Amino acid sequence: RKEVEQDPGPFNVPEGATVAFNCTYSNSASQSFFWYRQDCRKEPKLLMSVYSSGNEDGRFTAQLNRASQYISLLIRDSKLSDSATYLCVVNGNQGGKLIFGQGTELSVKP
């Protein structure tokens, strides 16, 4: 089993749609969780951290379920500019080491 697994993509949605990405992780001791965004041919950049109580940043909402070892990202009112690959990231066994999921590609169409 992979340490971090994400929904397979691509997700093709119309503008204005709500879309959700899921991610499961295998290490029950993980304490840090993030969503990164990667545009085509660019480096990954932090989108948001994921906190135990869930958190929201504008149209983006992140949730953590420790019992099920599962995190999610919800994007409301999708924009064309949201088109990118979304990477789920979890800290591993060794301190600052971060493990990346394979990524889920999102394409928002007009």
Added chain:
Amino acid sequence: DVKVTQSSRYLVKRTGEKVFLECVQDMDHENMFWYRQDPGLGLRLIYFSYDVKMKEKGDIPEGYSVSREKKERFSLILESASTNQTSMYLCASSFGERKLFFGSGTQLSVL
């Protein structure tokens, strides 16, 4: 503005060559990382370093080595390049378990 700089954006090398990929960060970060990214496989950690002269193997260290002689610089070395090392290489740095800052990547082709 924070910056992680990788020495080359594109690099073409021949099989068997020794290859150096350089990465410099200007944020005084303790942690530095080298990843490779391949289609369908995502980002995989090659090596990382918590401090000067310290290094730890990641998930796929075979065929690679690293050097961290100064805090701001982390070098990835391919001792004898092979075609299966053709990939996008991404360097990153962080302070503790806070967010990673990535360089813009080096697309390495080994012929």
